[in-house]
Amino acid sequence: MRRGGGSLGARSAALVAALVAALLLLLAPVPAAAQQPVPPDPIGQQEPEPPPCQGQLTAAEATKQKIDAHNARPHQFVVPRQAAALQAYDAEAAALNAEQQTTLTALRSCLLQLQNRLAIRNELHPQVTGAPPPLTISSTRRDAIRKGRDGLPAGWPPVNVSKRPAVPRGTPARPLYDAIRQGNPKINPDVDAVLQGRSRPQVGDPDPSRPGRQIQARSNGNAAVSADHIITIARLMYTAEFIRLRPDDMWAVATAASNLQWIASDVNSMKGSGSMSVVAGIDPKWRADQVALEKRTLAALIDIMKRIHDTYGEG
Structure with a gap:
């Protein structure tokens, strides 16, 4: 008797892609007509900031790669002769499902915080043509x-x-x-x-x-x-x-x-x-x-x- 193991479908890739698209949309620049050069902080040197949600995005993409590798392996098993292999494959699928839930939840939470922060920034610094940009901090x-x-x-x-x-x-x-x-x-x-x-x-x-x-x-x-x-x-x-x-x-x-x-x-x-x-x-x-x-x-x-x-x- 042949049984298929617990492979993971396209849901992971679609969710990661959707969240990445949301991140890019949040980070879309203000139209050029509304921008002015950002003056440097006169006290000290401004340090570059890491991309927002980079850690959460990296973790989600790493989980997706594990899922892709899992799905790429043979997942048709002859039972009872390969029952142990089937059980191991299904256990890995369950673990990856849980890991995916954790990483996507963390990414969603970060995106929500970023969305809130950008909304606050836009209230503090109205995004209109000719308005001064936010000042950097060193x-x-x-x-x-x-x-x-x-x-x-x-x-x-x-x-x-x-x-x-x-x-x-x-x-x-x-x-x-x-x-x-x-x-x-x-x-x-x-x-x-x-x-x-x-x-x-x-x-x-x-x-x-x-x-x-x-x-x-x-x-x-x-x-x-x-x-x-x-x-x-x-x-x-x-x-x-x-x-x-x-x-x-x-x-x-x-x-x-x-x-x-x-x-x-x-x-x-x-x-x-x-x-x-x-x-x-x-x-x-x-x-x-x-x-x-x-x-x-x-x-x-x-x-x-x-x-x-x-x-x-x-x-």
């Missing part, structure tokens, strides 16, 4: 952020936050602030970039913060405007969700293009590390609009940070 900055965060005093951040939050020099929180603030934002005020759906204002454009006034010129003739953190780095320093992030995620949130806007440079200086609500000499309606923008932006950033915690845990 190992030097990563270490400085980790060291600064580990040096925070117990109970940080304080519960009460003023409208002009500050991180004074010489205080325990200052090293973390400096590690995050240096070179941030890295947007050349003389180069156009789309922030909050608006291109960089030009000399002579109306200044919305002070109706009747126009955007002035710098000494080089370009518009005197600055890329302003809607929620300042100092304010983030007093946000519990921010402090609990991993260094790379802290940097991603602190450099988010969704938290930047163009404003007149002198107004940006008056705002400092605080809220626009305390800035004098600006239009009351524009101030109210800015305060509403601050509330929306802070709520959105906190929601993103909570989702980062849920996906990757705390730092």
Whole structure:
């Protein structure tokens, strides 16, 4: 009597191929028209990152190769004379089925995490034409952020936050602030970039913060405007969700293009590390609009940070 052993069908190859296709789709670049050169981190040298899900993909492909080799061997057995060989073949098939389930589950999980991370990245850095790209982080900055965060005093951040939050020099929180603030934002005020759906204002454009006034010129003739953190780095320093992030995620949130806007440079200086609500000499309606923008932006950033915690845990 002849019996066929437990060969494994095309399901493994199809699943691996589908998951690889999903990975490539997630990693598809933004259309060229929407890209700008990614500036290097001014602190240290950026190190190349390994391809995402590479370990899980390699494991899944290795399992597929084992399955292909299993199926390629003769799998017709004469029983009872070859009963032992049949049993061994079927046992190997069962083991490979279990291994396939494990490796594909791990690959699916990694792809889901990657999908979540890319969704978060696109919220922090809107993928629109002219928008600035995410800033890279070097190992030097990563270490400085980790060291600064580990040096925070117990109970940080304080519960009460003023409208002009500050991180004074010489205080325990200052090293973390400096590690995050240096070179941030890295947007050349003389180069156009789309922030909050608006291109960089030009000399002579109306200044919305002070109706009747126009955007002035710098000494080089370009518009005197600055890329302003809607929620300042100092304010983030007093946000519990921010402090609990991993260094790379802290940097991603602190450099988010969704938290930047163009404003007149002198107004940006008056705002400092605080809220626009305390800035004098600006239009009351524009101030109210800015305060509403601050509330929306802070709520959105906190929601993103909570989702980062849920996906990757705390730092």
